[in-house]
Amino acid sequence: MRHPVVLTLCVAGFATLSACEKGIDKDAVDREFQEVNVIDGTNLNEVMLTAGDPNEAVNYFRKADAQEPGRIEFMRGLAASLVRAKRTSEAKTAWAEVVEHEDSTDADRVQLADALIRANEWGQAEKVLNSIPPTFETYKRYRLEAMIADGNKNWKKADSFYEIAVGLTTQPAPVLNNWGYSKLTRGDHAEAERLFVEAIRQDRNLFTAKNNLVLARGAQGNYTLPVVPMSQVERAELLHSLGLAAIKRGDVEIGKGLLREAIETHPQHFESAARSLQALESGISRVN
Numbered sequence: 699m700r701h702p703v704v705l706t707l708c709v710a711g712f713a714t715l716s717a718c719e720k721g722i723d724k725d726a727v728d729r730e731f732q733e734v735n736v737i738d739g740t741n742l743n744e745v746m747l748t749a750g751d752p753n754e755a756v757n758y759f760r761k762a763d764a765q766e767p768g769r770i771e772f773m774r775g776l777a778a779s780l781v782r783a784k785r786t787s788e789a790k791t792a793w794a795e796v797v798e799h800e801d802s803t804d805a806d807r808v809q810l811a812d813a814l815i816r817a818n819e820w821g822q823a824e825k826v827l828n829s830i831p832p833t834f835e836t837y838k839r840y841r842l843e844a845m846i847a848d849g850n851k852n853w854k855k856a857d858s859f860y861e862i863a864v865g866l867t868t869q870p871a872p873v874l875n876n877w878g879y880s881k882l883t884r885g886d887h888a889e890a891e892r893l894f895v896e897a898i899r900q901d902r903n904l905f906t907a908k909n910n911l912v913l914a915r916g917a918q919g920n921y922t923l924p925v926v927p928m929s930q931v932e933r934a935e936l937l938h939s940l941g942l943a944a945i946k947r948g949d950v951e952i953g954k955g956l957l958r959e960a961i962e963t964h965p966q967h968f969e970s971a972a973r974s975l976q977a978l979e980s981g982i983s984r985v986n
Contacts, residue, residue: 743759743771743772743775746758746759746775746779747775747778747779747782752779752782752783753783755775755779755782755783756776756779756780756783756785758775758779759772759775759776759779760776762775763776768799770796770799770801770802773792773795773796773799774796774806774809776792777789777792777793777795777796777809777813778809780792781809781812781813781816786813786816786817787817789813789816789817790810790813790814790816790817790819792813793806793809793810793813794810796809796810797810804830804831804834805834805836807826807827807829807830808827808830808834808836808838808839808842810826811823811824811826811827811842812838812842814826815842815845815846820846820849823842823846824846827839827842827843827846835862835866836866837863837866837867837873840859840860840862840863840866841859841860841863841872841873841876843855843859843863844856844859844860844863844873844876844877844880845876847859848876848880853880853884856880857877860873860876860877860880864877869900869901870897870900871897871898871900871901871904871907872897872901872904874893874894874896874897874900874907875893875894875897875904875906875907875910877893878890878891878892878893878894878897878907878910878911878914879910881893882910882913882914882917887914887915887917887918888914888918890910890914891911891914891915891918894907894908894910894911894914895911895924895926898911898926898927902926902927905932905935908924908926908928908932908936909935909936909939911924911926912924912936912939912940912943913939913943915940915943916939916940916942916943916944916946916947917943917947919947919949921940921943921944921949921952921956923936923937923940930963930964930965931964931965933963934960934961934963934964934965934968934971935960935964937956937957937959937960937963937971938956938957938960938968938970938971938974940956941953941954941955941956941957941959941960941971941974942974944956945978950978953978954975954978954979957971957974957975957978958975961975
């Protein structure tokens with residue numbers, strides 16, 4: 699972290715010497731300083747956007763924006779950091795301010811739509827996406843379009859947008875998982891299972907897809923765990939989910955057996971599974 703400072707000082711010394719020897723105008727030297735600082739600042743902006751405590755990034759960009767108001771890179775950094783910090787109300791306001799900037803882009807409008815969805819303002823998000831020309835085609839834009847179409851129960855459009863989104867990214871696991879969950883809610887369990895398997899193939903650490911896969915199998919009366927990579931804790935949690943799926947289908951004894959197996963598998967005390975089993979054995983019909 700000290701090297702950029704040293705570099706700046708070296709450039710400063712060299713530029714000052716050159717100004718003395720060659721009579722270079724001081725304003726030209728100042729402009730050179732500014733260019734070096736912009737380079738260093740840009741690198742720091744990128745670091746703050748991807749590393750560390752997002753609330754620290756919020757403070758950094760808020761201070762930078764106060765010192766140089768109107769610089770869109772600081773406004774974007776603040777908005778993105780607020781999203782990372784899960785400060786949803788502030789994030790949607792910050793992205794709205796970015797979109798109002800004269801240098802804003804369609805990509806900024808997509809980010810505003812994302813922030814609005816996070817704030818559960820689906821209708822407003824749809825309006826923002828509709829204002830973006832159809833020629834602007836990005837993974838994030840189509841992923842959001844698919845989610846909105848899902849919410850509107852426009853299945854044909856949702857499937858089309860999910861398919862486009864998958865083709866526009868090298869990391870399709872999250873959107874495949876979303877697409878699978880959409881199929882699951884529609885009752886298309888076999889297709890949901892296929893999409894969850896593909897999501898796990900793309901990202902073996904995506905536990906949400908593993909859990910959804912178990913639910914899709916359980917909904918079809920298949921109570922065996924899928925052959926996917928899983929830790930011991932994950933195995934216990936998947937057995938728990940499968941047990942609840944069995945109980946939901948009315949296969950209570952199978953469900954109880956799966957819950958017992960989940961408790962035995964977990965390396966520590968598995969409170970939620972133990973509670974579910976106790977509720978069943980006490981004759982309580984509703985299992986949380």
